[in-house]
Amino acid sequence: MEELPGGSTPSPAPKRPVLLTVLCSLTFLGSGLNIASGLMIALFIEPFRVVLGNIEKTFDLPGMEILKAATPGFFFSTALFYALSLTGAILMWKLKKAGFHFYTIAQILLILAPMYFLKMPGPSLLDIILSGIFIILYSLHLKIMT
Numbered sequence: 001m002e003e004l005p006g007g008s009t010p011s012p013a014p015k016r017p018v019l020l021t022v023l024c025s026l027t028f029l030g031s032g033l034n035i036a037s038g039l040m041i042a043l044f045i046e047p048f049r050v051v052l053g054n055i056e057k058t059f060d061l062p063g064m065e066i067l068k069a070a071t072p073g074f075f076f077s078t079a080l081f082y083a084l085s086l087t088g089a090i091l092m093w094k095l096k097k098a099g100f101h102f103y104t105i106a107q108i109l110l111i112l113a114p115m116y117f118l119k120m121p122g123p124s125l126l127d128i129i130l131s132g133i134f135i136i137l138y139s140l141h142l143k144i145m146t
Contacts, residue, residue, distance in 0.1 A: 014095060014144045023137055027089035027103070031082040038079030042072040066118050074117035081109045092138060097145040100138055107131040 041048045049068050056064045085106035091099025111127050114120040 016093070016095060017141060017144070019137065020092065020141045023134060024089045024093045027085060027134070031086035031089065034082040035079045035086065038075045038082065042075035042079065045072050045075070066120070070118055074113065077117065078110060078113055081106045081113065085110070092141070092145065095145045097142060100142060100145065103138060104135055107135060 052064055052068050055061065056068075085103055088099040088101070088103030088106060091102065093099075108131075111123045111131060115123060
């Protein structure tokens with residue numbers, strides 16, 4: 001290592017922990033797929049509704065009416081929130097603390113979006129649990145982020 005003025009040596013950059021690498025990779029995959037699907041559905045909303053109608057005829061799945069009534073604005077907004085989530089994961093991959101804040105804000109917005117756009121009475125418990133787990137696991141790495 002090169003010696004700094006005053007006789008000290010620079011400290012090595014912290015290494016990204018395996019768990020952080022796994023979390024970021026899962027977020028890259030999930031957010032990337034959700035950005036693509038949100039944009040595609042928003043752009044092709046009518047064919048999407050036809051497909052949902054065909055699925056509804058074959059399977060008795062709850063919530064299909066809510067999805068069929070969703071506007072392109074809902075899908076564009078969620079794609080934007082997933083892009084914010086992806087940005088946060090990219091920054092955390094680079095060990096930047098701001099990424100955690102971007103990611104957390106995006107997850108909160110994604111939990112609230114169905115209540116605003118789809119007039120859902122409350123947030124999805126599964127969304128809260130999964131987002132909470134990821135936020136907690138990401139927060140464990142804040143001490144090594146700059």
